[in-house]
Amino acid sequence: MKTxxxxxxxxxxxFAVTTMDGxxxxxxxxxxxxxLAPVCAHCSCRIIGHGVEAGxxxxxxxxxxxxxxxxxxxxRVETAAT
Numbered sequence: 001m002k003t004x005x006x007x008x009x010x011x012x013x014x015f016a017v018t019t020m021d022g023x024x025x026x027x028x029x030x031x032x033x034x035x036l037a038p039v040c041a042h043c044s045c046r047i048i049g050h051g052v053e054a055g056x057x058x059x060x061x062x063x064x065x066x067x068x069x070x071x072x073x074x075x076r077v078e079t080a081a082t
Contacts, residue, residue: 005031040061042060042064
């Protein structure tokens with residue numbers, strides 16, 4: 001049995017994730033997210049979607065980026081009706 005790299009649980013159904021930084025084993029997606037998902041620089045939530053990036057800093061959304069003075073990022077862009 002492998003041991004979860006986040007919570008330490010020994011489990012017979014762990015799964016492996018390989019990243020540029022290493023190889024990990026987890027017993028749940030929740031533990032994988034806790035260990036690997038980036039954290040928003042403004043609100044500190046885990047970014048499990050696309051998020052946005054400005055100057056190497058990750059944010060969960062353009063709204064949070066704007067609170068740190070980032071301009072020009074949009075979560076949704078309006079398109080012209082066809």
